[in-house]
Amino acid sequence: MDRQPEVKTLCVLGLGYVGLPTAAVFAVNGFQVIGVDPRRAIVDSVNAGDAPIEEIGLRTLVHAAVNSGNLRALQEPESADAFIIAVPTPLRKDRSADLSYVEQAAASIVPHLNPGNLVVLESTSPPGTTENLLSSVLSRSGLTPSVDLFIAYCPERVLPGHILSELVENDRVIGGIDPESGHRAALMYQRVVEGRVYVTSAIVAELVKLFENAYRDVNIAFANELARVCSKWAADPSEVVELANRHPRVNILKPGPGVGGHCIPIDPWFLVSSAPADSALMRAARGVNDSQPQWIAQRTIAALPELPDLKVAVWGAAYKGNVDDARETPAIAVIEALTAAGIQASVFDPHVKEFTYPLSDLGESLEQADCLLVLADHKEFELFEPGTAAKRMRTKLVFDARGILPRASWKAAGFRVVTI
Numbered sequence: 001m002d003r004q005p006e007v008k009t010l011c012v013l014g015l016g017y018v019g020l021p022t023a024a025v026f027a028v029n030g031f032q033v034i035g036v037d038p039r040r041a042i043v044d045s046v047n048a049g050d051a052p053i054e055e056i057g058l059r060t061l062v063h064a065a066v067n068s069g070n071l072r073a074l075q076e077p078e079s080a081d082a083f084i085i086a087v088p089t090p091l092r093k094d095r096s097a098d099l100s101y102v103e104q105a106a107a108s109i110v111p112h113l114n115p116g117n118l119v120v121l122e123s124t125s126p127p128g129t130t131e132n133l134l135s136s137v138l139s140r141s142g143l144t145p146s147v148d149l150f151i152a153y154c155p156e157r158v159l160p161g162h163i164l165s166e167l168v169e170n171d172r173v174i175g176g177i178d179p180e181s182g183h184r185a186a187l188m189y190q191r192v193v194e195g196r197v198y199v200t201s202a203i204v205a206e207l208v209k210l211f212e213n214a215y216r217d218v219n220i221a222f223a224n225e226l227a228r229v230c231s232k233w234a235a236d237p238s239e240v241v242e243l244a245n246r247h248p249r250v251n252i253l254k255p256g257p258g259v260g261g262h263c264i265p266i267d268p269w270f271l272v273s274s275a276p277a278d279s280a281l282m283r284a285a286r287g288v289n290d291s292q293p294q295w296i297a298q299r300t301i302a303a304l305p306e307l308p309d310l311k312v313a314v315w316g317a318a319y320k321g322n323v324d325d326a327r328e329t330p331a332i333a334v335i336e337a338l339t340a341a342g343i344q345a346s347v348f349d350p351h352v353k354e355f356t357y358p359l360s361d362l363g364e365s366l367e368q369a370d371c372l373l374v375l376a377d378h379k380e381f382e383l384f385e386p387g388t389a390a391k392r393m394r395t396k397l398v399f400d401a402r403g404i405l406p407r408a409s410w411k412a413a414g415f416r417v418v419t420i
């Protein structure tokens with residue numbers, strides 16, 4: 001096999017939470033990067049040196065990458081030495097993976113492929129996607145995978161809220177459809193990644209990604225189940241978790257209002273549907289986490305006073321703290337359950353701009369409210385001055401479903417504090 005020519009030009013398909021930071025990081029490391037997204041507004045925003053996503057450091061990085069001339073955004077791909085596909089893989093209603101974005105992105109680069117090109121899929125995908133779907137779509141170019149076209153799977157592993165640091169620092173797992181493909185992809189990532197790069201097969205890399213997220217889902221479900229059991233005994237779950245975690249081999253996660261985001265509530269289903277008879281635990285974890293918002297809503301309703309026109313100030317539409325992302329957020333199911341019980345839910349979130357339900361400002365949400373329900377662990381909520389809430393609310397009741405509020409200060413301000 002000839003020595004691999006160094007990748008100089010890179011085309012990144014999808015300028016979302018993963019694609020945009022990835023494109024910008026490669027660009028500031030000297031690659032000529034074209035970022036592709038069909039959405040005009042995203043392309044315009046990136047070309048103006050802006051980031052349409054709230055993520056620490058991203059705006060500065062995109063600005064620097066665009067200003068250096070190494071990053072430009074387009075709605076259609078162009079030819080390049082390498083391609084990275086970072087498009088969504090949502091869940092269909094029947095809980096199978098919707099791979100249409102991957103298929104469209106792959107088809108869109110077919111006319112631009114040249115011998116020796118490298119194509120890497122980063123989107124979380126069901127086992128077998130790289131070797132079957134991706135390779136077969138790219139073969140339409142007339143090139144032969146593993147001969148004059150190199151294909152690999154390299155799952156993104158970044159944590160929203162810490163994307164830029166994790167993109168560079170985390171270890172990466174790269175699975176080639178053959179050893180040469182894996183090797184070529186590893187050489188490219190090693191130029192920007194500080195963590196270790198492990199090369200394996202495509203199927204192993206796909207399974208690694210899915211099991212990482214399923215592991216987290218199962219562990220969060222355990223914490224949520226722990227909270228439910230503790231509530232039967234009026235025991236504080238955070239105290240139980242904290243003390244259990246003093247054991248050298250126990251590390252229980254935090255109970256909360258449920259699991260949101262575009263990864264963890266979705267990815268375990270890719271495994272469950274690939275082996276339905278052998279995935280009872282992952283299925284059960286999904287059940288626990290999916291029903292957690294109802295449990296939170298029921299506990300809120302049970303804590304409310306008997307008054308007419310009950311109102312709950314729901315704080316946090318985001319799926320977790322300090323992000324602007326409300327995809328699959330547990331807040332939706334909580335709000336639905338409150339509304340179904342005839343309770344007005346007034347939603348406030350300082351980060352989220354677009355949401356399924358109307359968003360109120362801080363003052364509106366608290367005005368005459370009978371409970372402040374904290375669903376997202378935003379820093380602003382943790383630091384919020386309880387006296388301000390006390391002045392506006394009709395009933396001084398707070399339900400901290402994230403365990404972030406300083407209880408003593410809220411109690412001192414006259415609040416009854418309910419914890420998860």
Ligand code: SAJ
Nearest residue numbers: 156157158159212213216253254256259260261263319320
């Ligand atoms: N959560 C809890 N309790 C906890 C931890 C999390 O209730 O102790 C909730 C969060 O509030 C949130 C959900 O779980 O609603 C998921 O949040 P997260 O911070 O665990 O993960 P994500 O979805 O933001 O990112 C995950 C990460 N995967 C793992 O940690 C294994 C990230 O590294 C992946 O790159 C990302 O999924 C992805 O894109 O797949």
